[in-house]
Amino acid sequence: MSRTAMRASEKDFENARNQLKLLTKDPGNEVKLKLYALYKQATEGPCNTPKPSMLDFINKAKWDAWNALGSLPKETARQNYVDLVSSLSPSSESSSQVKPAAANEKQPGSENIIVTSQDGITKIMFNRPSKKNAITTSMYKEIIHALKAASTDNSAITVFTGNGDYYSSGNDLTNFTDVSPNSIEETAKNASILLREFVDAFIDFPKPLVAVINGPAVGIVVTLLGLFDAVYASDKATFHTPFSELGQSPEGCASYTFPKIMGPAKAAEMLIFGKKLTAGEACAQGLVTEVFPESTFQKEVWTRLKTYAKLPTNSLRISKELIRSNEKEKLHAVNAEECTVLQGRWLSEECMNALMNFMSRKSKL
Numbered sequence: 001m002s003r004t005a006m007r008a009s010e011k012d013f014e015n016a017r018n019q020l021k022l023l024t025k026d027p028g029n030e031v032k033l034k035l036y037a038l039y040k041q042a043t044e045g046p047c048n049t050p051k052p053s054m055l056d057f058i059n060k061a062k063w064d065a066w067n068a069l070g071s072l073p074k075e076t077a078r079q080n081y082v083d084l085v086s087s088l089s090p091s092s093e094s095s096s097q098v099k100p101a102a103a104n105e106k107q108p109g110s111e112n113i114i115v116t117s118q119d120g121i122t123k124i125m126f127n128r129p130s131k132k133n134a135i136t137t138s139m140y141k142e143i144i145h146a147l148k149a150a151s152t153d154n155s156a157i158t159v160f161t162g163n164g165d166y167y168s169s170g171n172d173l174t175n176f177t178d179v180s181p182n183s184i185e186e187t188a189k190n191a192s193i194l195l196r197e198f199v200d201a202f203i204d205f206p207k208p209l210v211a212v213i214n215g216p217a218v219g220i221v222v223t224l225l226g227l228f229d230a231v232y233a234s235d236k237a238t239f240h241t242p243f244s245e246l247g248q249s250p251e252g253c254a255s256y257t258f259p260k261i262m263g264p265a266k267a268a269e270m271l272i273f274g275k276k277l278t279a280g281e282a283c284a285q286g287l288v289t290e291v292f293p294e295s296t297f298q299k300e301v302w303t304r305l306k307t308y309a310k311l312p313t314n315s316l317r318i319s320k321e322l323i324r325s326n327e328k329e330k331l332h333a334v335n336a337e338e339c340t341v342l343q344g345r346w347l348s349e350e351c352m353n354a355l356m357n358f359m360s361r362k363s364k365l
């Protein structure tokens, strides 16, 4: 996936400003507004000026773009500015496909997440089909980075999907198994911090977020769906959160979103008892927006998404903000609480036994 240094320095920022002056092609108003907003956020922080009048179109558009960045930290805005300028430079590919990382910037396992951008859609694809797209520690980090980049790129919507027969089998259970006994507490603490940052990136994501569920989904990729704006599923998809079986507890804000979406009784069947739902059941319970026959799934869904991606991008973002903003504070609090509880669960005997069972089942096969 495309990546530059995680934190752009003042020098990188200055270089990007100079690079911008050398552009030979007008990047268009939308990009210029993004650059303006990121520059203001990076240098002054969150929007702090009075809203211009409705008739002051240009200043109003600039103000809206800056204001839409909310409380994005200055350093992140600086990084996003540098990334955006770099994507516009003449040396960048003319295609909107996100380039693979340069050899010296490539992180181990970075090919496990593929990010592309086309037709107004940024697609983030789990690409580890031989392991059913199980998510490793480095994949969590790459997804956080990809979401941050997508929040200010040119696309209208962002879509998650999986390569191969699975959407994703959730957390890679070996994340916790290659750990020496004396560093287990530290590993649990680090995992809890990472999980919190990961889920926060979904809570704060400003554009419509869509899941294209191509096959079975397990664990965290299911719980996160409560934070998505639309979920399209193939009829061969299933939805499974086997937390109790694993000695764990819900994450991804599902302890809050699932009871709201499907009612407490149905949420309990999934989150406490680990009932696996078919796509049809998940749709009947409101977790899935629509189910498509596997034979026409990809064609129908991507055609629809391309149409949606042509809608005015600011309007899409603003409508999402209206729908979601009241919940943000609550969701961050729920996320923090779930991560704290999980950190304790990962150190429990129940969880250790479940992980050992998974490993021994693997070694017998």
Ligand SMILES: CCCC/C=C/CC(=O)SCCNC(=O)CCNC(=O)[C@H](O)C(C)(C)COP(=O)(O)OP(=O)(O)OC[C@H]1O[C@@H](n2cnc3c(N)ncnc32)[C@H](O)[C@@H]1OP(=O)(O)O
Pocket: 130, 131, 132, 134, 135, 140, 169, 170, 171, 172, 173, 174, 175, 191, 192, 194, 195, 218, 219, 220, 221, 242, 243, 246, 248, 251, 362, 365
């Ligand atoms: C730091 C943040 C932490 C956030 C926490 C999140 C919680 C969760 O996400 S809980 C959910 C965890 N996931 C699971 O419990 C699923 C475990 N996997 C399975 O039960 C099965 O593999 C399967 C039902 C998904 C698929 O079974 P199937 O028989 O079709 O295929 P397998 O031969 O089992 O799998 C192929 C290959 O993939 C490996 N694999 C699959 N899932 C995972 C996984 N989650 N973690 C690690 N590895 C996984 C499996 O071991 C096989 O590998 P080998 O070919 O090397 O044996």
